[in-house]
Amino acid sequence: MQENQAMQNLPPYLFARIEKKVEEARMQGIDVINLGIGDPDQPTPQHIIDVMARSIHEPANHQYPSSVGLLRYREAVAGWYKRRFNVDLNPATEVISLLGSKEGIAHISFAYLDKGDINLVPDPGYPVYAIGTQLAGGISYIMPLTEENQYKPVLEDIPENVARQAKLMFINYPNNPTGAVADTGYYMKVVEFAKAFDILVCHDAAYSELAYDGYQSPSFLQVPGAKTVGVEFHSLSKTYNMTGWRIGWMAGNHDAVEVMGRFKSNVDSGVFQAVQYAGISALEGPQQTVAELQHMYQQRRDAAAAGMQSLGWSFTKPLGGFYMWVKVPRGYTSAQYCEMILEKAHVILTPGNGYGQYGEGYFRIALTVDTARITEAMRRIKAAL
Numbered sequence: 162m163q164e165n166q167a168m169q170n171l172p173p174y175l176f177a178r179i180e181k182k183v184e185e186a187r188m189q190g191i192d193v194i195n196l197g198i199g200d201p202d203q204p205t206p207q208h209i210i211d212v213m214a215r216s217i218h219e220p221a222n223h224q225y226p227s228s229v230g231l232l233r234y235r236e237a238v239a240g241w242y243k244r245r246f247n248v249d250l251n252p253a254t255e256v257i258s259l260l261g262s263k264e265g266i267a268h269i270s271f272a273y274l275d276k277g278d279i280n281l282v283p284d285p286g287y288p289v290y291a292i293g294t295q296l297a298g299g300i301s302y303i304m305p306l307t308e309e310n311q312y313k314p315v316l317e318d319i320p321e322n323v324a325r326q327a328k329l330m331f332i333n334y335p336n337n338p339t340g341a342v343a344d345t346g347y348y349m350k351v352v353e354f355a356k357a358f359d360i361l362v363c364h365d366a367a368y369s370e371l372a373y374d375g376y377q378s379p380s381f382l383q384v385p386g387a388k389t390v391g392v393e394f395h396s397l398s399k400t401y402n403m404t405g406w407r408i409g410w411m412a413g414n415h416d417a418v419e420v421m422g423r424f425k426s427n428v429d430s431g432v433f434q435a436v437q438y439a440g441i442s443a444l445e446g447p448q449q450t451v452a453e454l455q456h457m458y459q460q461r462r463d464a465a466a467a468g469m470q471s472l473g474w475s476f477t478k479p480l481g482g483f484y485m486w487v488k489v490p491r492g493y494t495s496a497q498y499c500e501m502i503l504e505k506a507h508v509i510l511t512p513g514n515g516y517g518q519y520g521e522g523y524f525r526i527a528l529t530v531d532t533a534r535i536t537e538a539m540r541r542i543k544a545a546l
């Protein structure tokens with residue numbers, strides 16, 4: 162039996178080729194430094210693990226959870242938005258739990274697109290925006306993110322007939338992979354645009370709590386009118402080193418929350434309740450670990466920046482997220498350069514074209530290894546070049 166057209170068109174997993182090379186190198190006993198992984202290397206804070214350990218013994222948590230999440234969890238999300246952004250959310254109607262934000266980001270296209278409908282998708286970008294669109298039978302209209310536009314879609318460049326047909330618009334700040342941030346002034350323009358063309362804005366805020374040099378990421382929902390046109394996807398994954406736990410949320414527009422609830426109640430059965438209680442303790446417990454995490458990534462960023470400067474690489478120090486977006490030196494494609502560095506220095510960089518055509522000419526570094534390893538990676542690359 163042949164899989165459907167959308168699956169046939171699904172590109173091979175971005176990192177499959179790299180992983181094969183890494184495997185080969187490791188088999189030969191070579192120490193490979195992986196700067197490619199978008200997954201925190203630090204453990205989940207202890208107080209969250211403790212709540213999980215207690216909650217797992219509670220028989221009530223062994224049953225099917227509600228697919229929209231415990232009201233108590235949604236209240237914790239609403240409380241966090243109030244404290245962090247001064248955004249008011251009705252926990253009963255404006256918040257829904259997700260099995261990690263990736264799940265919701267992929268599924269929202271299934272709830273909103275008819276065959277051939279258009280989503281506005283940033284490029285380079287987190288691959289799930291375009292792949293969710295494709296699997297749902299929709300078409301991605303690419304919004305280029307370039308150095309010239311500070312990696313923010315230029316709304317005026319989107320043709321009116323495209324905007325009129327578009328259902329969803331994905332944006333993501335602090336941005337993966339470029340490290341760019343956006344301010345509320347930009348979000349205000351997005352709200353106006355979405356109102357004019359009846360588009361649901363989907364802001365992916367997975368990295369909002371990883372910010373440096375005193376920078377604080379705003380929420381899209383802070384902007385007046387945002388809740389009438391948009392939702393925010395968020396997750397405990399990056400803020401609390403909980404990528405394996407699979408818990409996130411979507412918040413904002415109540416119609417969209419209702420639609421997603423109806424969709425998800427037919428597809429999944431929600432987040433394990435013990436994990437939801439752990440999530441509550443993450444959001445309501447001490448936030449000192451978040452400050453420590455920021456400090457740690459900032460030191461790593463600065464160590465990487467120092468090494469990269471001495472290599473003559475061209476990049477901007479990011480204010481948020483845990484990625485650095487670097488220009489490929491002249492004479493190489495992204496893939497050629499990353500392969501050359503892997504072969505000569507045994508350091509893994511991620512080729513930018515894996516995030517879309519406008520990522521060609523760049524590579525991405527993830528700050529998910531410690532400062533000593535970052536410094537060692539830079540030393541090896543310098544020696545190899």
Ligand SMILES: *Cc1c(COP(=O)(O)O)cnc(C)c1O
Binds near residue numbers: 199264337395408409
């Ligand atoms: C890591 C990441 C997420 C979070 O995914 P979860 O499913 O919540 O773990 C979402 N968006 C982007 C851009 C990411 O890099």
